[in-house]
Every structure is written in C-alpha cells, then in structure tokens.
Amino acid sequence: MSDVIDRPMLDQEKTAATRLKIIDCDIHPSIHSHSDLNEFLPKRWQQHLKEYGSHLRTPYIGTTPYPRSSPLIARRDAWPPTGGVPGSDLDFMRKQHLDPFDVEFGILQVLDLFIFSQQNLEFGAAIQRAINDWQLAFWAHRDPRLKASILVGQDGSDLGLAEIERCAKTGEYIQINVSPRANEPLGRRRYWPIYERAQELDLPLGIHVGGYGGHAPTGGGWPSYYCEEHQSNAHTVASNLTSLVLEGVPERFPKLKIVFIEGGFGWIPATMWRMDQHFERFRSEVPHLKRRPSEYVKEHFWFTTQPIDEPDEAKHLRQLIEWVGIDRLLFSSDYPHWDYDDARYAFKTPLTEAERRKIFNSNARAVYKF
Amino acid sequence: MAVTRIDCDIHPAVGGTRTTLLPYLSDHWKEQVVSRAIDGLDLNSYPPSMPLSGRADWRPADGRKPGSDLAMVQRGAFDQLGASHAICNVVYGAQAVFDPYMAADFCKAINDWIAAEWLARDTRLRASIVVPIQAPDLAVEEIERRAGDNRFVSILVPSQNEMLLGRRHYWPIYQAAEKYRLPIAIHAGSAYRGAPSSIGWPSYRYEYYLAEAQAFQAQTLSLIYEGVFGKYPGLTVVLMESGVSWLPAFMWRANKTWRGVRVEVPWVEREPAAIIRDHFRVTMQPFDAPMDATSVADIIDQIGSDKMFLFASDYPHWQFDGDDPVPPHLPAGLVKQMCEDNPLETFPRLKLSS
Amino acid sequence: MTRHIVARTSEIPAGGNKVFGLDGRDIVVFHVNGEFFALLNRCPHEGAPLEKAACVARLTSPAPGIYQRDRVGEMLRCPWHGWEFDIRNGQSWFDPNRFRIRSYPVAVESGAELQKGPYVAETFPVHIEDNYVIVEV
Numbered sequence: 001m002s003d004v005i006d007r008p009m010l011d012q013e014k015t016a017a018t019r020l021k022i023i024d025c026d027i028h029p030s031i032h033s034h035s036d037l038n039e040f041l042p043k044r045w046q047q048h049l050k051e052y053g054s055h056l057r058t059p060y061i062g063t064t065p066y067p068r069s070s071p072l073i074a075r076r077d078a079w080p081p082t083g084g085v086p087g088s089d090l091d092f093m094r095k096q097h098l099d100p101f102d103v104e105f106g107i108l109q110v111l112d113l114f115i116f117s118q119q120n121l122e123f124g125a126a127i128q129r130a131i132n133d134w135q136l137a138f139w140a141h142r143d144p145r146l147k148a149s150i151l152v153g154q155d156g157s158d159l160g161l162a163e164i165e166r167c168a169k170t171g172e173y174i175q176i177n178v179s180p181r182a183n184e185p186l187g188r189r190r191y192w193p194i195y196e197r198a199q200e201l202d203l204p205l206g207i208h209v210g211g212y213g214g215h216a217p218t219g220g221g222w223p224s225y226y227c228e229e230h231q232s233n234a235h236t237v238a239s240n241l242t243s244l245v246l247e248g249v250p251e252r253f254p255k256l257k258i259v260f261i262e263g264g265f266g267w268i269p270a271t272m273w274r275m276d277q278h279f280e281r282f283r284s285e286v287p288h289l290k291r292r293p294s295e296y297v298k299e300h301f302w303f304t305t306q307p308i309d310e311p312d313e314a315k316h317l318r319q320l321i322e323w324v325g326i327d328r329l330l331f332s333s334d335y336p337h338w339d340y341d342d343a344r345y346a347f348k349t350p351l352t353e354a355e356r357r358k359i360f361n362s363n364a365r366a367v368y369k370f
Numbered sequence: 371m372a373v374t375r376i377d378c379d380i381h382p383a384v385g386g387t388r389t390t391l392l393p394y395l396s397d398h399w400k401e402q403v404v405s406r407a408i409d410g411l412d413l414n415s416y417p418p419s420m421p422l423s424g425r426a427d428w429r430p431a432d433g434r435k436p437g438s439d440l441a442m443v444q445r446g447a448f449d450q451l452g453a454s455h456a457i458c459n460v461v462y463g464a465q466a467v468f469d470p471y472m473a474a475d476f477c478k479a480i481n482d483w484i485a486a487e488w489l490a491r492d493t494r495l496r497a498s499i500v501v502p503i504q505a506p507d508l509a510v511e512e513i514e515r516r517a518g519d520n521r522f523v524s525i526l527v528p529s530q531n532e533m534l535l536g537r538r539h540y541w542p543i544y545q546a547a548e549k550y551r552l553p554i555a556i557h558a559g560s561a562y563r564g565a566p567s568s569i570g571w572p573s574y575r576y577e578y579y580l581a582e583a584q585a586f587q588a589q590t591l592s593l594i595y596e597g598v599f600g601k602y603p604g605l606t607v608v609l610m611e612s613g614v615s616w617l618p619a620f621m622w623r624a625n626k627t628w629r630g631v632r633v634e635v636p637w638v639e640r641e642p643a644a645i646i647r648d649h650f651r652v653t654m655q656p657f658d659a660p661m662d663a664t665s666v667a668d669i670i671d672q673i674g675s676d677k678m679f680l681f682a683s684d685y686p687h688w689q690f691d692g693d694d695p696v697p698p699h700l701p702a703g704l705v706k707q708m709c710e711d712n713p714l715e716t717f718p719r720l721k722l723s724s
Numbered sequence: 725m726t727r728h729i730v731a732r733t734s735e736i737p738a739g740g741n742k743v744f745g746l747d748g749r750d751i752v753v754f755h756v757n758g759e760f761f762a763l764l765n766r767c768p769h770e771g772a773p774l775e776k777a778a779c780v781a782r783l784t785s786p787a788p789g790i791y792q793r794d795r796v797g798e799m800l801r802c803p804w805h806g807w808e809f810d811i812r813n814g815q816s817w818f819d820p821n822r823f824r825i826r827s828y829p830v831a832v833e834s835g836a837e838l839q840k841g842p843y844v845a846e847t848f849p850v851h852i853e854d855n856y857v858i859v860e861v
Contacts, residue, residue: 004768006826008749069631069806076803077776185569185577215565218588219581221533227631228534228591231623232568235584239567242580247573266619273615274580274658281422281688282576309622311672319668320619323660339630340804342770538788597788629818630806636785636792641818 005345020357021104022343023364025304026208026261026332027097027146029139030072030087031112036138040130048123055119057214065212066226070338078336086336090142097335098145101343104361105370107147107174108135109208109261116179117212121156125163128152132167140172147368149175149206154191155183161197168201174368175259177206181213186240187247195249199256204302204367207240208261209233230339237263238271241301245275248288250300257367259302262334266309269323272297298325302367304332305359306341310348317349330367331360374722376713377453377695379557379610379653379682382488383418383437384462384480387411390438394479394486399472408472411463413528415559415582420575421688428686436686440491447685448494451695455722456685457523458484458497459557459610465528466561470505477502477512481522489521496720498526498555506542513546523717524553524608529585530560536589536596544602551718553606553651556589558582583658586612587620590650594624597637599649606716608651611684613658618672621646647675651716653682654697654708655689663699670704679708680716725829725860733832733855736760739797743775746861751828753857754779754811756797761811762859764826767802768816774825776803779811800825829860 031037038046058065070076072085078096080089087093098106110131118124128151135148150167152160160178167173176198184190186207198205210233216222217232237260244250244258275293283289289296303324311317321329334340343360351359364370384390387403395403402408412435416423424436428446437443447456464476480500489495499516501509509525516522525547533539535556547554558579565571567581586609599605624642632638638645659666670676683695690697696705714720730744736755743752743765750765752775765774777800781793799817800809808817814825835852850856 004823005766005771006764006768006824008764009766009771069633070803075772075776076778077773181569183570185567185572188573213569215568215570217568218534219560219564219566219568219585220530220535220588220592221564223534223588223592223595224537225595225631225634227627227634228588228595230627230631231591232588234620234623235587236568238584239569239572239581242577243569243572246577264623266623267616269660270583270613270616270619270658271580273660274583274613274656277656277658278422278576278579282574282579284421285574285576307623307626309619310626311618311622316618316622316668316672319665319672323665338804338806340770342772345770600787630802632818633780633783633801633806633808635788636783637788637790639784 020361021102022331022360023370024101024103024106024333024335025259025330025364026109026306026334027106028087028111028335028337029093029108029135030085031134032084032088037127037130037134040133041126045123045126054114056114056117056212057119058212066229068226073337075336075338075340090139093335094143097333098143103145105145105147105364107368108139108149109177110135110151111208111210114211115151116153117181118153121153121159124153125156125159129163132163136172147174149173149177150203151177152194153182154178154194157191157193160194164194164197164201168203173203175204175206177208179211180207180209180236180240181211181215183213185243187243187245187249189247192249192252195253195256199253202255204257204259206259206261209236209263233263234267238267241271241297242275245293245296246286246289248286250296251288251290256300257302258300259304259330259367261304261332262306263303264307264309265303265305265324265329266320268297268303269320298328302328302330302363304330305346306332306334307339308341308346314349317347321349326355326358327363329359330364373454374710375452375454375681376709376720377447377451377456377683377685378608378680378713379459379655380443380447380456380685381437381687382443382458382460382484383435384460384483385435385438387476391476391479391483394482396475399475411467413461413463413466413559414562415578416461417575422579424686425688440488443685444492447683450693451683451685452693453683455494455496455720457717458488458495459526459555460484460497460500461528461557461559462500464500465503467504470502470508473502473504474508474512478515481512481516485519485521496521496523496717498522498524499552500526501543503527503531506540509543510546513543513550513552517550520719520721522552523720524555526555526557528559528561529556529582529589529612530563530566532561532563534588534592536592536594536598538596541598541601544598544605548602548604551604553608553716555608555610556586556612557610558612560585583613583616587616590646591624591642594642594645595635595638597635599645600637606649606651608653608680608716610653610682611656611687612652613656614652614654615658615669617652618669643674647678651678651680651712653680653684655682655684655695657697659697661698666697666699667701670700676704676707677712677715679704680712681709728859728861729838729850729856730859731857733760733857736857739779741775744859746859749861751859751861753830753859756811760830760832760857762828762830763811763814767804767807768823768825769802769805769807772802772804774800774802777801778803780808831858832856833858
C-alpha cells in the first residue's frame with residue numbers, strides 16, 4: 001500500500017476531508033429502540049413486534065447467524081457518549097462524520113429490524129412504512145443534508161407499490177431501496193412492476209447488501225466463519241447484477257438507474273468480462289438482450305465504493321478503477337460500521353482532482369439529481 | 371519430438387449407466403440400474419446438447435454426446451489443439467447421487483472404464499479419480515484403490531456439493547490426497563443441493579454458469595479458512611473451468627477481510643493471497659479476460675504468480691474458436707510454463723515417459 | 725528527543741489509556757500489565773483513533789480449533805477494521821515490517837528523581853511523593 005499513516009494529522013485533515021464536499025451514499029442511522037417507531041407503526045403491528053418479533057430465515061432471534069467482528073458491526077468509537085447505539089444520535093453523527101468530512105449530502109440506508117428479511121410480508125410492509133416515515137421525521141427533516149430512501153420489500157409487490165406511491169407523493173425521497181436477497185433473484189419478472197414504477201418516477205433503484213434470503217451465502221453452501229460470509233456480499237451483488245442484466249431489466253426499462261450499495265467494486269470487471277466472454281455461447285438462450293452484457297452495466301448501473309479493495313500495489317487499484325470506469329463509482333463511507341472507509345485515506349492510489357470530484361461528488365449528484 | 375503441451379482439462383463423456391458403465395458396475399448395481407432404469411445422470415450443469423457443452427466441430431455426427439468417442443477426442447485434443455498429453459476429467463452425475471453406496475459404485479465404474487477404454491488405449495492420456503464426495507470414507511477407499519496406478523494424477527470433485535469443501539467432514543480425502551501426491555481438482559459442476567448462488571435459483575443456464583465462478587471463490591475461502599493447508603501442507607488444489615480473471619480482486623478482498631477478522635481463524639497465519647499462490651492452480655479455459663493485451667498483462671501481474679496457470683482446452687466444451695486453446699495476449703514465457711513446467715509440478719504423478 | 729512528563733501514573737488506570745497532545749500530535753498512553761506504552765493515536769491504515777482500540781491477547785494457533793493466548797492485553801485491535809498491533813512496538817500482527825504504529829519511548833520516574841531535571845514539565849506540577857509517566861517525542 002502506498003500510503004501508510006505514521007505521521008501526526010495535518011491541519012487540513014482535521015478540518016475538511018478533501019477540498020471538495022462529499023456526497024456519502026451509505027450512512028446507517030439506527031433507531032434507539034422499537035418505541036421510536038410507535039408513532040409510525042399501527043398498534044396491531046406494535047403488538048406483533050412485541051409478541052412475535054422478527055421471523056427470519058436464520059437460526060437465532062437475538063443475533064445474526066455469523067457473529068460479527070464488533071458489537072452491532074460498528075466502529076468502536078461510534079457509540080454516542082449520550083448513550084444509545086451507533087448511528088442513533090444525530091448530533092454525534094454530525095460531530096463525528098457529517099461536519100468533519102464536509103458531507104454535502106448523506107444517503108440514509110436503514111438496516112434496522114431486518115427490514116428486508118421479514119417472512120411475514122404484511123409485517124414487513126408495516127415496518128418499512130414506519131421506517132420510511134421515521135427517516136424523514138428523525139433525520140431528513142432535522143438535517144437537510146440527509147436524504148431518505150423508500151424502503152420496500154419486493155416480495156409483497158402490491159404492498160411495495162402502494163408504499164412507493166405514498167412516499168413518492170411527498171417528493172422527499174431520492175431512491176427506492178429493495179431487498180438484495182428476495183425470494184428470487186432480482187431480475188425475475190415478478191419484480192418488474194417495481195422497476196417500471198421506479199423508472200416512471202425517475203427514482204434510482206438502490207440495492208444495499210445484507211439480509212437473509214434463505215439460501216446459503218455461497219453457491220457452495222454454508223460457510224463456518226464470518227470472514228467467509230462477509231466476502232460473500234460480493235457474490236450477492238455479482239449474482240444480482242447478472243440476474244438483472246440477463247433477464248433484460250435494463251433492456252426493458254432503459255431509463256432505470258440501479259445503484260449497488262456496499263458491494264465494493266473489485267468484482268465488477270471480472271463479472272463483466274465473464275458475462276461478455278460467454279455471451280456468444282448462450283446468446284440464443286437470452287435473445288431479448290440486444291447488446292453485450294457489459295454495455296448495460298456501463299450505462300445503467302452505479303456502485304458505491306466501500307469496502308474499497310486494498311491491493312498491495314497502488315497501480316493495481318488504479319487499474320481496477322479504470323476497468324470499472326470512474327463514472328460508475330459513488331463514494332460511500334458505511335458510517336458507523338466497522339468496515340467503514342475514511343474519505344481521506346481509503347483511495348490509496350493517485351486520483352486527479354477531476355476524478356476525485358466525480359467519485360466523491362458529481363457522479364452521485366447526477367444519479368440522484370441533487 | 372513435439373513440444374510438451376499438457377492439457378489439464380478435457381472431458382470424455384459417459385454415455386450412460388446402462389450402456390457405458392454397465393460392464394464395470396458390481397452385480398448388484400448392474401441389476402439395479404437395469405431393473406429400475408437408473409440412468410440419465412448427466413449433470414444439469416452441462417446438458418450435452420447445450421452449445422457450451424460441445425463445440426459444433428467436436429460433436430459426433432451420429433448425435434452421441436461430445437467427448438464420447440476416443441478417436442474423435444484424439445483428433446480434437448491432440449491433432450487439432452496440439453496437446454502432447456491430456457488429463458481426462460469425467461464430469462458426471464455419479465457425484466450428485468444421494469445414495470452413497472450407489473455413488474461409490476458408479477464412481478468406481480467410471481474409473482475402471484476410463485482406465486480400460488481410454489488410458490489403456492492412448493498413453494498420452496491421464497485421468498482424475500472420480501470419488502464419491504458424498505461419503506468421504508468411501509472416497510478414500512476409491513483413492514486407495516487407484517493409488518498404485520500413476521495414470522491417475524488427481525482427484526476430481528465438483529464445485530458445488532452438500533457443503534463447502536473446507537469442512538472437517540472432507541479432511542480424510544485431503545489426507546489421502548496429500549499422501550498419494552494427488553492434487554484435488556475442483557471442477558465446475560453442481561449437485562444442485564442448494565441454490566447455485568446466494569440470491570437463489572437462476573432462470574438461465576448462462577446465469578448459472580456465471581455463478582460458478584463465485585462457487586469456486588467460496589470453496590477457495592473455505593479450504594483456506596478451515597485450515598486445510600496448515601493440516602495438509604503438501605496439498606494442492608486445482609480450480610478447473612473456474613474462470614481466472616476474478617482472482618486479483620478476490621485475493622485483495624480476502625486479504626483485507628483476513629487482516630481484520632483473522633481472530634476467527636488464528637490457524638491461518640498468512641495472508642489468503644499468499645496461500646492461494648502456493649496451494650492453488652487454475653486451468654486457463656475459460657480465462658474470462660478482456661481482449662486487449664494491456665489488460666491481460668495487468669491481470670497476470672495482479673495475480674502475482676506465474677506458477678498458478680495450467681494449460682487447458684476444456685475440450686469438447688466450446689470455450690474458444692479455432693485451433694489454439696491459449697488465450698490471446700499471454701506472454702510467450704508464461705505460455706511455455708503453463709503448458710509444461712506448471713502441470714508437471716502440479717501433478718507430480720504425471721511422468722511424460724510413462 | 726524531548727522528554728515530556730505527561731501524567732501521574734495513577735491518572736491512567738490499569739487497562740485504560742489517556743491521550744496527550746505533545747508537539748502537535750495526539751499520543752495515546754496505555755497502561756497494561758503494570759507497564760506504560762505510548763503510541764501515535766492514529767491507525768496507520770485509515771487513521772482510526774487508537775484510544776478506542778480493544779486491548780486483547782496475542783492469539784496464535786498451531787492447528788484448527790486450538791486457540792493459544794498469551795501476552796493478554798498487549799495487542800491493540802483497531803476500533804475500525806480490526807487490525808491487530810503489538811502494544812510494545814506498534815508492529816502490526818499481519819505484516820510487522822510494513823505496517824506499524826509509530827511508538828514512543830516511555831519511562832516511569834519518581835517525583836524526587838524528576839525534580840533534579842532536566843525535563844519538560846510545561847505547567848505540570850511534580851510532587852516528590854508521586855510517580856510520573858514520561859514520554860519521549
């Protein structure tokens with residue numbers, strides 16, 4: 001790695017991360033407790049939450065299947081001094097992240113309550129609705145830099161479509177987020193009505209990694225360790241990308257913008273090359289594709305940068321970025337989680353000022369129309 | 371003397387259990403396959419009629435499966451593609467059978483068949499031992515049975531089984547593999563026990579084939595993190611038909627994750643990428659690289675070890691057109707190494723003269 | 725090298741740490757197993773504040789399933805990405821030569837000794853009856 005920090009912090013690093021303002025496409029706010037949602041959640045579902053809780057396709061009710069590397073997968077310095085869990089205190093988030101990094105816009109990504117993994121679809125829809133309201137009331141309305149997404153579970157697609165309508169009317173949401181691990185791969189036609197509506201509303205489709213779809217995290221089966229499960233996030237995004245492209249989603253919805261969040265970007269070139277390499281062999285199976293798969297990727301998909309890859313040689317990261325394309329990359333920090341990327345130091349390879357501007361700001365500005 | 375070019379991955383095809391394998395089955399299973407019509411075990415991973423499964427010019431005119439005719443394979447793999455030796459990997463549904471004893475007898479029959487009808491008829495051929503991966507103790511028995519025959523140079527296992535290959539369940543196989551200097555050849559192919567990807571069942575065979583690369587990645591991590599190479603330091607694993615270009619970013623991410631979470635697996639004392647370079651080899655069809663020379667050079671540089679690459683045509687699978695299985699733009703020195711030196715090092719039982 | 729008297733030994737509790745600003749840099753002093761260690765308060769990776777690091781055992785293993793712990797509390801686990809560092813010299817576990825936290829010599833001296841000088845006490849009152857942590861920067 002080219003840039004090992006073994007010096008005191010420079011003055012300019014103490015104030016602003018870079019000379020440009022940052023758009024951070026992945027910030028995780030958290031509820032303090034379930035009662036935060038009471039004002040947004042009907043009594044019937046409050047009661048359900050209390051008595052039946054989250055019914056997931058995982059073994060435990062109190063934790064994740066693979067114990068994570070830190071409590072609540074958070075940076076150990078992200079616990080607010082006022083109490084509460086990381087990401088639950090707006091003032092502390094401002095002090096620790098939004099202000100020092102000069103975040104111009106931060107896109108909220110809510111993972112609380114296993115929001116996309118609820119087996120009871122009505123309950124899932126109720127908490128998605130509550131979380132959508134909570135994002136505005138607790139975050140976006142209190143700090144105009146923070147932007148909310150409409151969270152919907154695509155397996156209850158009628159409920160999801162209704163929620164999209166309800167939220168879109170407000171004009172306050174900047175994206176529609178769906179589950180990365182739904183009942184079926186994301187390209188399948190049962191999910192197309194959501195994509196069609198996203199295209200009509202001109203809202204990007206956001207897909208943040210995580211969740212539990214009931215299938216093993218890898219095509220080879222269930223791993224034993226978190227270090228395996230964590231890397232399998234890259235499998236999930238690669239499989240979803242190929243599903244969406246091969247089923248013809250960009251072909252059918254040519255104005256739809258799709259953003260993969262927290263999948264990193266190292267896996268993208270090989271995935272595109274492999275799709276293209278075998279396209280001729282399988283073309284007759286997917287005659288609805290009019291172009292080589294990588295061409296759809298380069299026009300319809302964007303990728304947030306965290307967790308960034310860290311090759312030993314800086315030039316390798318540079319090659320990777322060029323293969324993916326500077327225009328496809330949207331900076332994200334993943335604050336306050338442990339595998340967070342620091343905007344000042346994460347890109348350990350030289351970038352021109354114009355390239356930095358694209359990755360850290362203008363690409364996202366264009367996708368989200370800020 | 372012709373140049374040495376060891377093709378590490380070609381595919382003779384089993385016609386069927388009631389035809390090809392019948393003479394090699396035990397009496398019990400002979401009666402069973404006939405009386406119950408137990409046949410049709412071609413894997414869903416490779417339907418013989420699918421374009422990928424057989425290049426047009428490598429398909430028998432009478433409609434039999436590509437790879438089923440020795441003379442045709444000899445013409446294709448040796449005369450046309452220029453191999454001096456070739457390793458036969460029989461990818462067949464025996465390794466997906468649920469009944470472990472049926473699986474074991476079918477695997478034994480495949481190995482007897484390949485020895486009698488392929489290896490005995492062409493001294494340029496070698497083979498991987500097809501093992502009943504479903505039952506490691508029976509797999510070890512099959513390895514022991516072949517251990518004295520140096521024409522068997524590796525152990526074939528599919529890339530998607532009942533569980534990830536690093537699990538302790540499979541360790542007896544690795545112990546035998548190390549003892550008899552047989553690398554584990556993981557070949558693309560699924561027993562369809564679970565969805566081929568973490569997001570579920572794909573619609574297309576194309577999509578399934580793309581997901582194979584990720585199954586190989588998961589197997590690689592599993593073997594490393596479960597500590598297989600600390601336990602069996604002499605073990606080599608060959609990824610066959612895995613694709614290659616995913617390796618750099620995969621190694622970077624593995625290193626990054628291990629640096630932070632290695633407390634889970636303290637027996638893994640080196641970076642995963644270093645373990646990969648020492649213990650893993652990869653066949654070069656498909657390579658899945660872009661078509662420009664610069665990117666190919668960058669990928670090779672990023673992988674960081676010329677020893678990992680093995681020449682392979684994947685005959686009769688349709689991975690390329692024309693007569694040269696070597697992916698374009700590879701440096702000449704590397705091509706020579708992957709055709710001769712690397713295979714000889716990877717498959718220590720493979721002696722050119724025998 | 726300048727010697728700074730940074731604290732009374734009693735001000736840094738066992739198992740804890742304290743951050744001091746010395747010559748424009750933040751230095752964190754850990755108190756582990758009766759000894760004091762001073763390190764730059766920044767992870768060499770992405771700059772995380774090491775004062776929030778977990779002090780853990782040095783973990784090794786001869787074989788899967790066997791966990792050998794020694795030097796309990798003497799490894800720092802970075803609060804962000806979990807990199808482990810040796811508290812004695814700042815070296816990373818996974819690549820000691822390439823990745824290390826800058827570390828600084830520390831001494832513990834009695835007030836009686838210190839009053840003889842020379843030292844940089846700044847405005848720090850030194851009492852004969854106490855012991856003090858001294859960091860060289």
